[in-house]
Every structure is written in structure tokens, then in C-alpha cells.
Amino acid sequence: MKCNITSSKLQFPSNRTEYDTGSQCSTLFDFYFTKENKHCAMDSHDFTYWGRRMIDFITHYLQNIHKYSVVPNVEPGYLRHLLPDQPPEQPELWADIFDDVEKYILPGLCHWQHPRFHAYFPAANSMPSIMADMLSTALGCNGFSWAASPAITELEILMCDWIGKLLVLPEMFLHSSGIGGGVIQSSASDCILISMLAARHQAVERYKHLFEETNLSDSKIAVLSRLVAYTSKLAHSAVEKASILSFVKLRHLEVDEDFSLQGETLQNAIKEDKALGLIPFYVCATLGTTSCCSFDHLKSIGKVCRENSIWLHIDGSYAGNAFICPEFRHYLDGVEDAWSFNINPNKWMLVGYDCSLMWVRSTKALTECMVVDPIYLQYEHAVKAVDFRHWGIPLSRRFRALKLWFVIRIYGASGLRKYIRTFSETPVNIIPSFECEWILSTEFYEDPLEFSSRNHS
Structure with a gap:
């Protein structure tokens, strides 16, 4: 296939079955992909040929994934006995690499896209x-700042607003409001940690004046030692890990008969801790707990947080994608009291890992504790541009908004809703009815909800 360069645009012929990588479009490409240039032992012809083979390999794998055993039959360290101890000194053939993937890698995978995969959480992917x-990956760009790659930043802004509008988030959570906005993080764990760090900074700045007369040399340390966060006993372990990394106390609160955390329970815990001289500063409410997909009572929790000036974060990583369907949106009622909120499109929105969306009601509240601005990262338009390096821990950032853009455009909002409804309307019975009574009566059966609650007691 030959391409003609006109006004810096590649114009492709309508017949896309041809793959002639002619010299007209290979100047920059072949600089990096020639055997004479030591960057890589592939030229553009090799890349085209083996790229097509890779597409065929992926397609064949996905079409035949049902033939694999869902869980691999291997022991820890299995691969060390199959691959060499030392890296190859000389280049190897792509054909051999493909063979090794099929012989050694695929048998060691847990096949998350398998139709009988029911572990952990949904991990839907798409073409x-x-x-x-x-x-x-081919573009090889880094989006840590607007200047580093303007399209990466601007598409991420638009995609966060697109999804925010599908979720009917309050205007303040959108970039278009000029107040808050969204960002793509690598995981829900990152979203929770970053929100807790921002809440901690906010609390330290708010209360440090109360301890200026103490014997402690730093009033900020005095505040930090008294901070306490709250979450449900059924919340994800990421909340506990975030509290450890943030050096703050965490209380796991009891849930009601519907496995939901209520505002009254939270209010009582806050009252107890204030009496002990502690400073409540953060609450993580869960919409769709990992253990049983229960929903904390957001409205009553939000009211308590608002009245006590506490940062409310909503973890919707498990079920939050469903809120793009109007019939499920009511679970998010009360989001207006939250300071931050996250979902995982890489679980139920046909977007491959990694892609966790996080929204904040105030950009300033999030970035105040994150900004480090060395001179070598500064540029002309920094004042009016968004730099997502200030919205999280890593500097380097992948072009993750691209897959959101592709998926939303190919499926449309209606297609995504249809996909979610397909699962929500399909009854799932893991245990066949004729076996159910027998299994439940044995000593080996344990209620997962009871186990999860006991594990946090």
C-alpha cells in the first residue's frame, strides 16, 4: 500500500488490502526500523509482515479462548525452568518468539477474557x-504536561468530560466548569490514595493553627498524628493501604442488614473520635463493594461529611460504570457532597486495563499537595493549560484517553449501555439448582459476606 503525503496528511487508497511500504512514506519510519540502524532488528517490511501476524495471533487467541482452561496448571517458578537464565547475545527470529509465547506464556495465564472467568472482577476488553x-504505543509520546504532547492532555480532558456527562455528574466535576475536572489514573487504588493525600493536606492546613502553642516543634505533625479516616468494613483493601501510606488512622465501620454503611453509624464514630481529641478528615464510601456489590447510603453519609467539613471520596470502581444507565443512576444520588469520585472503565466499559477515571470538585484542592515545578518542565502556556503531572504521583503518563475515545465512538453511549444491561438483566446462578441445597448444607460452604465482615472485625 502506498501513501501520498499532502499537507503533512497521509492519504490512504481505498483498497486497504495492499501493504506495500514504499519509499514515499518511509523516510522517518525507516530511520528507526532498519537493520542498518542499530535501534531495532526490524525494517518496515518486517514490521508490516509480523504486525499482521500479531493481529492474526490475537484474533485467533480471542476466537478460541473458550478452548483453554481458565486457570493455569502451573506452580510458582514454572517459567524459570523453561526459559534461559541469560539474555540472548544475538538477535532471535520472530517465528521462534511466537512459538515460545504459545508454548510457555499462554499455558501460564489465567484467561481473564474467558467466558467462564468469574474471579476477582469484570475485566471486559474490546477490539x-x-x-x-x-x-x-506506536506514537511513543509522553503526556506529563500539555507542552509534552498537547493532544494527549486535551483528549483526556474531553474524555473525562464525556464520561462525566454520561454519568450526569454535577457541573463542578467537569473541566468545562473551570472549577474541577477529571483525570485518568492507572488504578482505583491510585485514585483512593491521591484523594486521601489531598484530604490530608487540606486538613493539616485547616487545623494547624490549633496546635501552634504545643510542645511539638511542628504544628503540622500535631495535626497529622490526630487524623482519622473512615470506611465500611466491606470497603476495598486499597483504602487501608492508602491510610498506611498516608500515616493516618483508619476505622472500619459496621454495615446494616443490607451491608450498607449508614450516615448515623458514621456520625456516631465521628462523635466518639472527636471526644478523644482526634480529627476526622476523610470518608471513603463504596458504591458496589468487592465482596457483595453492596452500596453505602451516599445521601446520609454526604450530609454528615458536609456538616463536619470532611472530604468524602466515592469509590465506584466496581459498579460505577453502570451509572451511565438512567435506571442505575439513583445509586449516585448524593454525589454533590463528594470531593472526589472514581470509576474503572477497564472493568465494565469495554476498555482494557489500565484506565481508572477520577473526578474532583476542586482542581486546587487536589493539586495543592502535588505541585513540584522544576524549571526544566516549565513552558510558555503553563498558566492556562492543564498539566496532569500535578494530578497524581507519576510524572510520565501514557496516552490512555485514546482507548476511551475509540471505544466510545465505535460503540456509542447506547452500545455501552446495552452491554451493561446485557449483564444486569441476565440471571447468574453459579451453583446449579439441584446441587445448591446440598452444597449450602455442607461444612465446607462459607457465606462470602460473613467471611468478608469477619475479616475486618
């Missing part, structure tokens, strides 16, 4: 998402 990741 548009795969293609976006291919393109993102």
Missing part, C-alpha cells in the same frame, strides 16, 4: 481498545 493501545 477498539486493543487498537488504541497499539497506536498509543
Whole structure:
């Protein structure tokens, strides 16, 4: 296939079955992909040929994934006995690499896209998402600042607003409001940690004046030692890990008969801790707990947080994608009292990992504790541009918005809703009815909800 360069745009012929990588479009490409240039032992012809083979390999794998055993039959360290101890000194053939993937790698995988995979959480992927990741890797750009790659930043802004509008988030959570906005993080754990760090900074600045007369040399340390966060006994372990990394206390609160955390329970805990001289500063409410997909009572929790000036974060990583369907949106009622909120499109929105969306009601509240601005990262338009390096811990950032853009455009909002409804309307019975009574009566059966609650007691 030959491409003609006109006004810096590649114009492709309508017949896309041809793959002639002619010299007209290979100047920059072949600089990096020639055997004479030591960057890589592939030229553009090799890349085209083996790239097509890779597409065929992926397609064949996904079409035949049901033939694999869901869980691999291997022991820890299995791969060390199959691959060499030392890296190869000389280049190897792509054909051999493909063979080794099939012989050694696939048998050691837990096949998350398998139709009988029911472990952990949903991890739906799609062809548009795969293609976006291919393109993102090929572009090889880094989006830590607007100047580093303007399109990466601006598409991420738009995609966060797109999803925010599908979720019917309050205007303040959108970039278009000029107040808050969204960002793509690598995981829900990152979202929770970052929100807790921002809440901690906010609390330290708010209360440090109360301890200026103490014997402690730093009033900020005095505040930090008294901070306490709250979450449900059924909340994800990421909340506990965030509290450890943030050096703050965490209380796991009891849930009601519906496995939901209520505002009254939270209020009582806050009252107890204030009497002990502690400073409540953060609450993580969960919409769709990992153990049983229960929903904390957001409205009553939000009211308590608002009245006590506490940062409320909503973890919707498990079920939050469903809120793009109007019939499920009521679970998010009360979000207006939250300071931050996250969902995981890489679980239920046909977007491959990693892609966790986080929204904040105040950009300033999030970034105040994150800004480090060395001179070598400064640029002309920094004052009016968004730099997502200030919205999280890493500096380097992948072009993750690309797969959201591809997936949303290919499926449309209606297609995504249809996909979610397909699962929500399909009854799931893991245990066949004729076996259910027998299994439940044995000593080996344990209620997962009871186990999860006991594990946090």
C-alpha cells in the first residue's frame, strides 16, 4: 500500500488490502526500523509482515479462548525452568518468539477474557481498545504536561468530560466548569490514595493553627498524628493501604442488614473520635463493594461529611460504570457532597486495563499537595493549560484517553449501555439448582459476606 503525503496528511487508497511500504512514506519510519540502524532488528517490511501476524495471533487467541482452561496448571517458578537464565547475545527470529509465547506464556495465564472467568472482577476488553493501545504505543509520546504532547492532555480532558456527562455528574466535576475536572489514573487504588493525600493536606492546613502553642516543634505533625479516616468494613483493601501510606488512622465501620454503611453509624464514630481529641478528615464510601456489590447510603453519609467539613471520596470502581444507565443512576444520588469520585472503565466499559477515571470538585484542592515545578518542565502556556503531572504521583503518563475515545465512538453511549444491561438483566446462578441445597448444607460452604465482615472485625 502506498501513501501520498499532502499537507503533512497521509492519504490512504481505498483498497486497504495492499501493504506495500514504499519509499514515499518511509523516510522517518525507516530511520528507526532498519537493520542498518542499530535501534531495532526490524525494517518496515518486517514490521508490516509480523504486525499482521500479531493481529492474526490475537484474533485467533480471542476466537478460541473458550478452548483453554481458565486457570493455569502451573506452580510458582514454572517459567524459570523453561526459559534461559541469560539474555540472548544475538538477535532471535520472530517465528521462534511466537512459538515460545504459545508454548510457555499462554499455558501460564489465567484467561481473564474467558467466558467462564468469574474471579476477582469484570475485566471486559474490546477490539477498539486493543487498537488504541497499539497506536498509543506506536506514537511513543509522553503526556506529563500539555507542552509534552498537547493532544494527549486535551483528549483526556474531553474524555473525562464525556464520561462525566454520561454519568450526569454535577457541573463542578467537569473541566468545562473551570472549577474541577477529571483525570485518568492507572488504578482505583491510585485514585483512593491521591484523594486521601489531598484530604490530608487540606486538613493539616485547616487545623494547624490549633496546635501552634504545643510542645511539638511542628504544628503540622500535631495535626497529622490526630487524623482519622473512615470506611465500611466491606470497603476495598486499597483504602487501608492508602491510610498506611498516608500515616493516618483508619476505622472500619459496621454495615446494616443490607451491608450498607449508614450516615448515623458514621456520625456516631465521628462523635466518639472527636471526644478523644482526634480529627476526622476523610470518608471513603463504596458504591458496589468487592465482596457483595453492596452500596453505602451516599445521601446520609454526604450530609454528615458536609456538616463536619470532611472530604468524602466515592469509590465506584466496581459498579460505577453502570451509572451511565438512567435506571442505575439513583445509586449516585448524593454525589454533590463528594470531593472526589472514581470509576474503572477497564472493568465494565469495554476498555482494557489500565484506565481508572477520577473526578474532583476542586482542581486546587487536589493539586495543592502535588505541585513540584522544576524549571526544566516549565513552558510558555503553563498558566492556562492543564498539566496532569500535578494530578497524581507519576510524572510520565501514557496516552490512555485514546482507548476511551475509540471505544466510545465505535460503540456509542447506547452500545455501552446495552452491554451493561446485557449483564444486569441476565440471571447468574453459579451453583446449579439441584446441587445448591446440598452444597449450602455442607461444612465446607462459607457465606462470602460473613467471611468478608469477619475479616475486618
